[in-house]
Amino acid sequence: MRDLLSSIKSPDILKNASDEELVYLAENIRKFLLNNVSKTGGHLASNLGIVELTLAIHSVFDSPYDHIIWDVGHQAYVHKILTGRKHLFHTLRKHNGLSGFPKRSESKHDCFETGHSSTSISAALGIAKARDLKGKKNSVIAVIGDGALTGGMAFEALNHAGHANTDLIVILNDNEMSISQNVGGISRYLNRLRTDPKYFKVKDDVEYILNKIPAVGKAMYKTAEKAKDSLKYFLVPGIIFEELGFTYIGPVNGHDIKELKVVLQRAKNIKGPVFIHVITKKGKGYKYAEKNPDKFHGIGPFDIESGKLIKSGNKRESYSSIFGKTLVNLAKEDLRIVAITAAMPSGTGLNDFASIYPDRFFDVGIAEQHAVTFSAGLASNGLKPVFAVYSTFLQRAYDQVVHDVCLQNLPVVFCIDRSGLVGNDGETHHGVFDISYLTHIPNITIMAPKDGTELIEMLKYAVKLNSPVAIRYPRGESDDFTFISDNYCIEDRKAEVLLSGKDVCIIAFGKMVRTAYEAAKRLKSKNIHCTVINARFAKPLDEKTILEECSDIKNIITLEDNVVKGGFGSEILALLCKSKKNDKNIKILGLPDKFVEHGDTEELMRYYNLDVYSVIEHIKEMIS
Numbered sequence: 001m002r003d004l005l006s007s008i009k010s011p012d013i014l015k016n017a018s019d020e021e022l023v024y025l026a027e028n029i030r031k032f033l034l035n036n037v038s039k040t041g042g043h044l045a046s047n048l049g050i051v052e053l054t055l056a057i058h059s060v061f062d063s064p065y066d067h068i069i070w071d072v073g074h075q076a077y078v079h080k081i082l083t084g085r086k087h088l089f090h091t092l093r094k095h096n097g098l099s100g101f102p103k104r105s106e107s108k109h110d111c112f113e114t115g116h117s118s119t120s121i122s123a124a125l126g127i128a129k130a131r132d133l134k135g136k137k138n139s140v141i142a143v144i145g146d147g148a149l150t151g152g153m154a155f156e157a158l159n160h161a162g163h164a165n166t167d168l169i170v171i172l173n174d175n176e177m178s179i180s181q182n183v184g185g186i187s188r189y190l191n192r193l194r195t196d197p198k199y200f201k202v203k204d205d206v207e208y209i210l211n212k213i214p215a216v217g218k219a220m221y222k223t224a225e226k227a228k229d230s231l232k233y234f235l236v237p238g239i240i241f242e243e244l245g246f247t248y249i250g251p252v253n254g255h256d257i258k259e260l261k262v263v264l265q266r267a268k269n270i271k272g273p274v275f276i277h278v279i280t281k282k283g284k285g286y287k288y289a290e291k292n293p294d295k296f297h298g299i300g301p302f303d304i305e306s307g308k309l310i311k312s313g314n315k316r317e318s319y320s321s322i323f324g325k326t327l328v329n330l331a332k333e334d335l336r337i338v339a340i341t342a343a344m345p346s347g348t349g350l351n352d353f354a355s356i357y358p359d360r361f362f363d364v365g366i367a368e369q370h371a372v373t374f375s376a377g378l379a380s381n382g383l384k385p386v387f388a389v390y391s392t393f394l395q396r397a398y399d400q401v402v403h404d405v406c407l408q409n410l411p412v413v414f415c416i417d418r419s420g421l422v423g424n425d426g427e428t429h430h431g432v433f434d435i436s437y438l439t440h441i442p443n444i445t446i447m448a449p450k451d452g453t454e455l456i457e458m459l460k461y462a463v464k465l466n467s468p469v470a471i472r473y474p475r476g477e478s479d480d481f482t483f484i485s486d487n488y489c490i491e492d493r494k495a496e497v498l499l500s501g502k503d504v505c506i507i508a509f510g511k512m513v514r515t516a517y518e519a520a521k522r523l524k525s526k527n528i529h530c531t532v533i534n535a536r537f538a539k540p541l542d543e544k545t546i547l548e549e550c551s552d553i554k555n556i557i558t559l560e561d562n563v564v565k566g567g568f569g570s571e572i573l574a575l576l577c578k579s580k581k582n583d584k585n586i587k588i589l590g591l592p593d594k595f596v597e598h599g600d601t602e603e604l605m606r607y608y609n610l611d612v613y614s615v616i617e618h619i620k621e622m623i624s
């Protein structure tokens with residue numbers, strides 16, 4: 001048997017591989033994924049599940065002539081291996097290394113970039129229509145998971161594609177899982193298609209009966225074979241995809257390469273939009289990932305033998321976990337509190353809330369826009385909705401925040417996790433725009449805690465407010481300032497002065513308070529004395545404290561882990577201008593006007609001059 005993996009540089013090699021060779025290749029790819037991702041971390045379970053499907057797609061289609069669009073893109077590792085990037089896997093998700101998502105700059109085989117879910121069908125349809133207008137004939141294939149299919153955009157695109165009069169193939173990779181168990185009516189519907197004994201019985205009966213009829217039976221069966229899926233349409237009530245205008249094929253065993261190739265070849269020859277329903281097992285081939293696909297969806301380095309995470313040092317509790325526990329406690333006291341997630345219960349720390357208060361917990365699927373307006377509805381009818389959401393995914397729901405929540409001044413609490421740099425996921429996932437996209441909206445209060453204790457206090461305050469509130473906090477370990485801070489009162493909406501000094505005033509927001517504090521401590525030994533303000537609020541700013549503290553200090557620095565444009569520093573600058581205090585020497589430190597790449601968060605903070613050392617240098621330069 002040829003060892004295709006060791007020599008693979010392009011998918012062309014698959015075209016003349018036997019089915020047995022492809023099965024052997026699938027086995028080797030799984031070993032390769034396991035060996036590499038156990039060292040680098042990454043999205044393991046989704047990739048283990050999609051090995052055969054990716055091999056079949058690249059066997060039947062001709063990338064990059066044919067276009068393949070991967071929804072979310074976290075499952076594109078196998079595609080990367082087959083398209084000449086195997087040798088880069090030791091650098092996966094590291095700074096300047098291989099991205100964890102499709103990147104046009106990385107390969108001509110990555111025709112469209114993804115990271116946020118449910119975009120693939122819209123993109124594929126656009127690509128297909130452009131192809132038609134250019135008079136070309138290549139295939140366009142969108143590969144979308146059952147989780148991503150819960151996103152509204154996917155349905156907007158299916159609705160359009162069904163009557164767009166173009167050739168398009170949508171492959172649904174149905175593994176019954178989003179990151180956690182998939183939820184909702186669509187998921188239940190797919191489950192019925194997958195398992196309905198009535199369907200399988202009827203299908204088998206029809207094939208059996210036709211085959212039994214002597215002479216004509218075989219011919220009739222051949223005709224019926226063609227019409228089988230349409231036949232199914234009549235036999236299974238409401239195949240929604242057929243109703244939308246697609247030819248539905250499935251369910252297909254997503255781990256049978258031979259069957260997959262036959263089905264894909266057939267789809268390639270069908271005119272109009274085709275929907276192929278493929279069934280796979282998330283985590284396939286690695287027992288720990290099959291058993292616990294949520295844990296192995298996106299995982300850090302782990303030990304292959306035991307499936308246990310390799311942890312470095314003693315870590316403090318994460319902000320997500322502190323948030324989750326606090327909300328459980330608050331919900332005990334206040335029965336109006338309900339929690340909402342858009343398919344991220346574990347990532348946002350809501351798992352305990354979900355099991356303790358199942359009736360007050362809502363996983364709405366990957367549907368951030370709906371989650372926000374749903375929260376607005378809950379609030380308008382007397383409840384206290386807390387929507388826990390990653391900063392980057394809330395971008396989706398900007399208009400709902402404006403139009404459905406803030407315009408009506410409804411008391412929805414946005415707990416914005418993963419704000420700032422998130423690290424290895426990179427461009428698509430950094431939460432560096434939320435201050436910019438929220439501060440200009442009337443009625444909203446925006447806070448960021450300097451440490452875990454402050455997050456607890458901010459959440460207590462937020463659920464008491466009768467208007468929209470956002471609390472932003474970063475990925476990972478919480479900080480702890482209890483050794484110096486003795487006032488955690490949030491209700492007075494005041495900033496906190498952590499250190500006083502006459503040379504420089506550093507006004508920091510959220511996680512950056514630590515950087516300001518450490519820089520000030522080190523500068524003291526060089527006889528440079530800094531005031532350090534923990535702003536707590538980006539909106540409304542505690543104008544009084546800030547202006548008083550700045551009044552006798554010439555040098556002012558603002559620090560944030562948001563983009564500088566439209567961020568926290570801009571708010572301070574506007575305040576100083578408004579108060580005629582623009583005779584100051586001011587530096588606004590934050591992230592630049594570009595999409596920040598992937599890499600370790602600390603490394604990126606150094607790279608963008610936002611670490612303690614860089615802040616010290618900024619201050620020295622300012623003073624000199």
Ligand SMILES: Cc1ncc(C[n+]2csc(CCOP(=O)(O)OP(=O)(O)O)c2C)c(N)n1
Pocket residue numbers: 046072074075115116117144145146147148149173175177178179282342343344366368393396
């Ligand atoms: C808009 C948006 N919200 C949330 C996420 C986080 N997220 C990434 S993958 C995923 C689950 C995707 O499930 P599915 O599409 O079924 O893919 P699978 O991992 O099962 O292969 C979620 C919720 C995202 N990427 N984009």
Ligand SMILES: CC(=O)[C@@H](O)[C@H](O)COP(=O)(O)O
Pocket residue numbers: 072074115179297298347418422425475
């Ligand atoms: C692909 C995706 O969007 C998620 O899987 C994301 O990578 C999760 O990030 P965390 O690891 O920060 O939860």
Ligand SMILES: [Mg+2]
Pocket residue numbers: 145146147148173174175176177178
């Ligand atoms: Mg899935």
